[in-house]
Amino acid sequence: SIAIVHCLDRFEEKGAFTNFDNVRDGKLDQKPNGPPWTDGLVYETIRGCAEFLRNKRDPALEQRLDGYIERILAAQLTDPQGY
Secondary structure (H helix, E strand, C coil): CHHHHHHHHHHHHHCHHHHHHHHHCCCCCCCCCCCCCHHHHHHHHHHHHHHHHHHCCCHHHHHHHHHHHHHHHHHHHHCCCCC
């Protein structure tokens, strides 16, 4: 669980989730944070977290992931290209 939290903290520090917020907010002119595959790393980390949670409940992690998923969904719903 410590490794998971560290990965999520690093995504936050590096602005990976800000990329989704920028799409949500229509700021498509903003330079994305990180390499082009950053969103894929976010998706895979969330998937890994889901696997972890399947075996061990962690309400704090579940809540954190729900917040990230809401941000990603908001970006997807905002971008007609289907971000």
